[in-house]
Amino acid sequence: MTWMPMAAVGAALLVFLWVGLRARTADASLDEYLTARETQSATTLGLSFLASGLGAWILFVPPEIAAFVGPVALAGYAIGAALPFLVLAWCGPAIRRLLPGGRSLTDYALERFGAPVRGWVLALSLLYMLCFLTAELTALGGIVALLTGGDGRWAVLAVAAVTLLYTAWGGLRASLATDRWQAWLLLALLAVVAGVVAQTPAGPAATPVPTAAPASAPLSVGLSVALTLIIAVTAANLFHQGYWQRVWAARNDAALHRGAWLGAVATAAAIAGVGALGMLAARQGLPLGTPPVPFFALVQHAPGWVVAPVLVLAVALVASSVDTLQNGLAALLVTQRRNASLAAARWTTVLLMVPVIAVAWQGLSVLRLFLIADLLCATAVVPLLLGLRPRTSRAAALAGMAAGLLGAVLPGAWASGSLTQGVIAATFPANVPTLAPFVGALAASSVVTLVVSALAPRRG
Structure with a gap:
């Protein structure tokens, strides 16, 4: 040096x-x-x-x-x-x-x-x-x-x-x-x-x-x-x-x-x-x-x-x-x-x-932990930002975030035929980010938040 x-x-x-x-x-x-x-x-x-x-x-x-x-x-x-x-x-x-x-x-x-x-x-x-x-x-x-x-x-x-x-x-x-x-x-x-x-x-x-x-x-x-x-x-x-x-x-x-x-x-x-x-x-x-x-x-x-x-x-x-x-x-x-x-x-x-x-x-x-953190954030970001819409309720946001977690796991579970393998795939064991868990998390959280919000009765 x-x-x-x-x-x-x-x-x-x-x-x-x-x-x-x-x-x-x-x-x-x-x-x-x-x-x-x-x-x-x-x-x-x-x-x-x-x-x-x-x-x-x-x-x-x-x-x-x-x-x-x-x-x-x-x-x-x-x-x-x-x-x-x-x-x-x-x-x-x-x-x-x-x-x-x-x-x-x-x-x-x-x-x-x-x-x-x-x-x-x-x-x-x-x-x-x-x-x-x-x-x-x-x-x-x-x-x-x-x-x-x-x-x-x-x-x-x-x-x-x-x-x-x-x-x-x-x-x-x-x-x-x-x-x-x-x-x-x-x-x-x-x-x-x-x-x-x-x-x-x-x-x-x-x-x-x-x-x-x-x-x-x-x-x-x-x-x-x-x-x-x-x-x-x-x-x-x-x-x-x-x-x-x-x-x-x-x-x-x-x-x-x-x-x-x-x-x-x-x-x-x-x-x-x-x-x-x-x-x-x-x-x-x-x-x-x-x-x-x-x-x-x-x-x-x-x-x-x-x-x-x-x-x-x-x-x-x-x-x-x-x-x-x-x-x-x-x-x-x-x-x-x-x-x-x-x-x-x-x-x-x-x-x-x-x-x-x-x-x-x-x-x-900490790369693998980093990727998991990225995916978890993807499960929650849309329900959180949809809070700027008055119609988005607490129940809708919670349901959307839960759906995002499930959506992150489902692509791997569908491909492998095993829920356990789906969970493992969502933790990026090869330290490489893959598209399916992120799309699943984003799509599921967005759709469920919007649907639950739409079905909720309007406040008078």
């Missing part, structure tokens, strides 16, 4: 820390700490959506999907990552009007459907966000080890500690302030790194591209993967409390609408750009590794100096998503208690990181 990448990472973390600590307002209340209510412009929100939505995963997943499945699947991934922000642009203003003093998605669930639905939404959000947080830190450790040959755990501790310091001190304002810097930094670094690796000759290690290149999967496969990713990513991200905090942080409905659109377009463009590098690596015939990492295959054939900006890029990606998740998790838990204090919010932020760091330190994969 050379001194330059370490110095660059250290400098970036110090800048993030300085910006985050300065963002705290004097005598901040708990509400200000959790929501920064009605203070943020469209540009700030857009940059924050971009920075908090992207993570180290964009250096792994989009390039691999593009290399092995092709541009159609990559387009699905980009749409899936952008669509949650467009949903926020559509339903966020309505939820702000329904709950002007709201702080979290669980507040909305409680207001519309009562404590049982709130408890289920809380469980889904916690599961998804904790998996996301652990996966980001684990990925960072892997990137540092891959690029430097050293122990990546120092980076896990450094990023966790720095983001924890400024989020515990400054709350949502600190996360928003650092997001602005991190968004511009990661866009600049993505452009620099992509430009360098795209123009670097493949070198003698490359082999001629075979007739059936990895990116030449059949169109039907590409469409299936694209639809799976759109459903999975959209459904799960709508349970990301960090995004909902920004709904109430928006200065007004117009700022939320424009900020969400800005975040959606920028996110889709970033994913498409990074994913295109995966297709480039495949077409150059580079050894993609096991498991395949097309982006890093290109980096390893680039000039040695590019390691430093790639590491800083990885740190910016992880820090921007981790600080949002830290603050979002604290808000999610603290808002479940009446008369919670600012000190409780800060200690919640700190204590939540202990098990996360412990798992990330071990380098354990």
Whole structure:
């Protein structure tokens, strides 16, 4: 490990820390700490959506999907990552009007459907966000080890500690302030790194591209993967409390609408750009590794100096998503208690990181748990959003969510002739997302919620 990448990472973390600590307002209340209510412009929100939505995963997943499945699947991934922000642009203003003093998605669930639905939404959000947080830190450790040959755990501790310091001190304002810097930094670094690796000759290690290149999967496969990713990513991200905090942080409905659109377009463009590098690596015939990492295959054939900006890029990606998740998790838990204090919010932020760091330190994969969380979110997202329709009752939402669980299992059960095998298939034993459980969950939950709502007697 050379001194330059370490110095660059250290400098970036110090800048993030300085910006985050300065963002705290004097005598901040708990509400200000959790929501920064009605203070943020469209540009700030857009940059924050971009920075908090992207993570180290964009250096792994989009390039691999593009290399092995092709541009159609990559387009699905980009749409899936952008669509949650467009949903926020559509339903966020309505939820702000329904709950002007709201702080979290669980507040909305409680207001519309009562404590049982709130408890289920809380469980889904916690599961998804904790998996996301652990996966980001684990990925960072892997990137540092891959690029430097050293122990990546120092980076896990450094990023966790720095983001924890400024989020515990400054709350949502600190996360928003650092997001602005991190968004511009990661866009600049993505452009620099992509430009360098795209123009670097493949070198003698490359082999001629075979007739059936990895990116030449059949169109039907590409469409299936694209639809799976759109459903999975959209459904799960709508349970990301960090995004909902920004709904109430928006200065007004117009700022939320424009900020969400800005975040959606920028996110889709970033994913498409990074994913295109995966297709480039495949077409150059580079050894993609096991498991395949097309982006890093290109980096390893680039000039040695590019390691430093790639590491800083990885740190910016992880820090921007981790600080949002830290603050979002604290808000999610603290808002479940009446008369919670600012000190409780800060200690919640700190204590939540202990098990996360412990798992990330071990380098354990949470991919299968991540996929299960995505599927569970898909069973509940439509009934929850249909709560914006006055006719959607608590019974309809509960019936829809239960039907979504059954719909996730039925495709596998039908194909295998065994309910047990259907349940196993819905837990993704091969660590690969498949379309049928997601379509089943989404379709069953939607149809049953609408039917039960339609059959319920109208209130006078």
